[in-house]
Amino acid sequence: MGLLNVSKDVASQFENFVGVNLWTMLIAWVNLLILYLVLKKLLFKPLKNMIDSRQKEIDDMYSDAEADKASAAALKVEYEERLARASEESEQMLRSAQRRAQLKEEEILKEANDKAARTLERAEEQIEQEKKRAINDVKNQVSGLAVDIAAAVIGRDVSSAEHEDLINDFIENIGEK
Amino acid sequence: MELSVNGPKIYYRLPFDLPDSSIFTMKNLVTQTTVSLIAVTVILILVALFTTRNLKTRPGKFQVVAEKLVNMLYGLVEDTMGKHNLKFAPYIGTLFLASIFGTLIGTTQLFRSTTADLSVTAAWALVTTGMVWYNNIKNFGFKAWLKGFTEPIVVMTPMNVVSEIANPVSMAFRHFGNVAGGSVLTALIYGALGAASSLLFSWLPGVLADIPFLAAGIPAVLSIYFDLFSGFVQALVFSLLTMVYVGGACPPPEELPESRRKKKKAQ
Numbered sequence: 001m002g003l004l005n006v007s008k009d010v011a012s013q014f015e016n017f018v019g020v021n022l023w024t025m026l027i028a029w030v031n032l033l034i035l036y037l038v039l040k041k042l043l044f045k046p047l048k049n050m051i052d053s054r055q056k057e058i059d060d061m062y063s064d065a066e067a068d069k070a071s072a073a074a075l076k077v078e079y080e081e082r083l084a085r086a087s088e089e090s091e092q093m094l095r096s097a098q099r100r101a102q103l104k105e106e107e108i109l110k111e112a113n114d115k116a117a118r119t120l121e122r123a124e125e126q127i128e129q130e131k132k133r134a135i136n137d138v139k140n141q142v143s144g145l146a147v148d149i150a151a152a153v154i155g156r157d158v159s160s161a162e163h164e165d166l167i168n169d170f171i172e173n174i175g176e177k
Numbered sequence: 178m179e180l181s182v183n184g185p186k187i188y189y190r191l192p193f194d195l196p197d198s199s200i201f202t203m204k205n206l207v208t209q210t211t212v213s214l215i216a217v218t219v220i221l222i223l224v225a226l227f228t229t230r231n232l233k234t235r236p237g238k239f240q241v242v243a244e245k246l247v248n249m250l251y252g253l254v255e256d257t258m259g260k261h262n263l264k265f266a267p268y269i270g271t272l273f274l275a276s277i278f279g280t281l282i283g284t285t286q287l288f289r290s291t292t293a294d295l296s297v298t299a300a301w302a303l304v305t306t307g308m309v310w311y312n313n314i315k316n317f318g319f320k321a322w323l324k325g326f327t328e329p330i331v332v333m334t335p336m337n338v339v340s341e342i343a344n345p346v347s348m349a350f351r352h353f354g355n356v357a358g359g360s361v362l363t364a365l366i367y368g369a370l371g372a373a374s375s376l377l378f379s380w381l382p383g384v385l386a387d388i389p390f391l392a393a394g395i396p397a398v399l400s401i402y403f404d405l406f407s408g409f410v411q412a413l414v415f416s417l418l419t420m421v422y423v424g425g426a427c428p429p430p431e432e433l434p435e436s437r438r439k440k441k442k443a444q
Contacts (some may be wrong), residue, residue, distance in 0.1 A: 015184035015205055017357070022203045024185075024210050024296035025303075031214045032304065035221055035275055040267035048266075049249040050232050050240075057234070092270075169358035 061075045182361050185209035185289050208296040217278045217291055257417065258424035272301060273416040280356050280408030285398065290356050292411070298352040302345035305419040309344075312426035315373060316433060348418055355411045359403030366396055 015021060015053050189207035197204045228243045236244060247270070254266040291297045313322045326337040356386055369427030371389035378390060 012187075013183075014186055015202070015208055016199055017184045018181055018353075019184060019200045019202060020299055021202075021205055021208065021210075021294075021296045023206050024208060024214075024294060025300040026289070027211050027214055028297040028300035029304070031218045032271065032275060032301065035218055036268055036271040036412055038222050039225050039271045039274065039355040042222070042229055044247060044250075044270055046229045046232055048251065050234070050236075051244050051248060053235055063271055 007048055139171055146170060182364065185294050188212070208294075209219075209289040210291055210297060211293045213279065213282055213288040214297065216288055216359050217275060217282055221274055221278055254420060257420040258427065260428055261429050262427050263353065265420070265427075269416050269420055272328060272419060273412050276301075276352070276412035276415055277408055280412065281404065283360060291410075292352055293357040293360055295349060295353045298415075299345070299349040301325070301352075301415065302348040306341075306345040306346065307420055308419075308425045309422045312423060315425060317364055321434075331354045344418075344422065352411050355407050359407050362403055363396060365402060367392055370395060395424060 009010070143164075147163065185208040187208050189203045189205075191204050191206050196202040206385070213291075232240060249275075250270045251263060251266050252261060254269055258265060279291030279297065280293075282288045283293060310322070315327070317325070320394075326341070327334050327336075370391040374389045374391040375387070375423070378385070378388070
């Protein structure tokens with residue numbers, strides 16, 4: 001087939017298929033060195049720095065958020081505590097107001113009752129006095145009447161002084177009857 | 178028809194005598210590979226300039242992709258070599274980009290793949306070996322490094338030396354072989370399909386008979402495997418091997434011998 005049969009003039013134009021050329025190696029080294037320096041400075045370092053700085057930014061943001069969250073939680077606890085205290089206070093105030101109102105009510109009631117009782121007592125006393133006075137009046141009138149009647153019956157004047165006792169006995173007897 | 182598989186084309190040969198043999202030459206100053214290497218360098222510098230032209234804290238789509246790739250690179254280096262070796266990430270990234278762009282530049286047909294030249298992969302493999310040796314001597318000391326070859330037993334010394342030399346050789350030949358083999362296969366397939374279509378369509382009148390109809394389509398699919406996939410895999414393998422070898426020479430600071438650690442801190 002003559003596949004790998006390379007003629008002389010072709011061979012002079014081409015290098016061997018498997019062979020090492022020192023100059024090519026040298027150029028490969030130089031190119032690799034240049035590429036390394038340039039890519040490191042222009043490609044890998046800037047991109048890596050960008051990635052790292054973004055990572056750092058994200059980490060900072062997260063830690064900030066964490067701190068904010070913690071402080072918010074602390075504030076929440078504080079406010080809840082305060083709220084609980086406030087409601088307790090208001091309840092206490094309400095209770096004391098209620099108690100005071102009750103006391104006042106009782107006092108007023110008691111006073112009113114006392115007043116009423118006193119009034120009743122006075123009224124009863126008055127009634128009693130009136131009653132006594134009335135009885136006395138009746139007694140006096142009856143004794144006068146009796147004397148008049150007796151005088152009329154006897155035909156002479158009966159001194160009331162002399163017969164006071166007699167009349168009184170009589171009245172007493174009437175009262176008993 | 179004639180199908181020939183050649184090395185890179187020689188553009189300028191030095192006029193005086195220099196060592197020149199079938200596998201080693203110093204005479205051919207400028208070849209296709211030289212041009213491709215410079216082209217890759219220029220392209221990559223332009224890509225870098227374009228990528229980082231307008232970096233923002235709130236990135237656009239393109240920047241997101243670029244950052245994702247850089248993050249993957251640093252993640253890979255950290256996973257393979259450890260956190261203390263992140264300083265190697267730019268070199269690994271450079272090596273990977275140079276390798277994959279060097280392979281893919283061949284698909285343009287304007288340039289020859291840089292990695293299809295043994296000189297290039299050998300140069301890169303030697304850089305890896307140089308880094309391994311330098312870091313071994315720096316971290317463990319020259320004596321300890323030499324002593325490492327006699328372990329676990331003295332009888333193993335020749336084996337260790339051979340394996341140390343085999344590392345760069347195998348790296349260079351693996352990368353070169355995959356890319357060059359891919360290009361040879363592509364050339365063979367083009368030739369075979371051209372021959373097949375000239376057999377099939379020879380009855381067509383005039384110039385139509387010379388058009389290799391079969392060569393349309395099928396090589397493109399194969400090219401996806403041999404150029405894109407294989408190029409990517411080889412770039413990854415080369416970078417990974419470099420990471421593993423150099424990472425082995427740079428253990429974490431706490432695993433270094435006591436005497437070496439103090440010296441490092443003083444620096």
